[in-house]
Amino acid sequence: MKCRVVFDNGRADGRFSSEGELNCDGNAFSLEYVLDGDKCRLCYRGGILTQRRCGKVNLDMSFSENAETGCIIKDGDASGRIDIFTGKLNAVTDEGGVKVFVDYTLGGERSTLRISAEAVN
Secondary structure: OEEEEEEEOOOOOOEEEEEEEEEEEOOEEEEEEEEOOEEEEEEEEOOEEEEEEEOOOOEEEEEEEOEEEEEEEOOHHHOEEEEEEEEEEEEEEEOOEEEEEEEEEEOOEEEEEEEEEEEOO
């Protein structure tokens, strides 16, 4: 389904919105959208949230509550892996879309992120 995607990290400059394509399957979902010209895909299944971004910035990230995972950057000299610790991960799906909350630490910096994808007609 076509949807409006909103990412919000709670900072003054930390809100982004885009159009996307959402596919739900029970409590699992996949969401495709464009960020600064890059193709992105966000997937949730079995308590694990993954994000893939391809274009000017290339990265793969995964989040799993109370677990250490990683962010893999594939960008020339800046390539490598950064550890992610996810303290809280909550994803809710319904007929109107999805809502996700993530509280995580990446490279020593704690962040929160709210993601929503709501169906549009």
